[in-house]
Amino acid sequence: MIQPVSDLPLWAAIVVAVFLILGSALTLIGAIGFLRLPTFYERLHAPTLGTSWGVGGIMLASMIYFSVASSRPALHEILIGLFVTVTTPITFMLLARAALHRDRAENNGNVPEKHQHDLKDVEVVQGNPDEK
Numbered sequence: 001m002i003q004p005v006s007d008l009p010l011w012a013a014i015v016v017a018v019f020l021i022l023g024s025a026l027t028l029i030g031a032i033g034f035l036r037l038p039t040f041y042e043r044l045h046a047p048t049l050g051t052s053w054g055v056g057g058i059m060l061a062s063m064i065y066f067s068v069a070s071s072r073p074a075l076h077e078i079l080i081g082l083f084v085t086v087t088t089p090i091t092f093m094l095l096a097r098a099a100l101h102r103d104r105a106e107n108n109g110n111v112p113e114k115h116q117h118d119l120k121d122v123e124v125v126q127g128n129p130d131e132k
Contacts, residue, residue, distance in 0.1 A: 030054060
């Protein structure tokens with residue numbers, strides 16, 4: 001049985017509150033960055049803060065609260081954190097590559113430039129006969 005919030009020990013309530021505030025603040029910073037950054041490519045960076053560290057803080061607060069309140073370890077939140085940590089970077093990377101491919105195909109002027117060292121790496125992989 002889960003105890004009411006008023007029966008939680010003071011140390012646990014303080015730790016839960018700190019992690020909730022920290023996680024919420026990081027999520028808010030990510031959301032504000034998402035709204036304020038001007039281009040799609042810059043906007044990709046802001047939500048990663050909220051989803052990674054913000055969810056991490058809220059997840060830790062939840063684990064501590066339910067572990068103390070139910071008098072047994074509550075570890076199922078680790079699966080949520082693991083899932084978010086693995087899927088978020090992959091999703092944003094795929095979104096960035098799809099947008100980059102689309103923008104380069106449409107000759108959009110807002111596309112990041114290809115760097116010379118990127119082209120050199122492609123030539124080496126493809127086996128450029130001029131390079132020894």
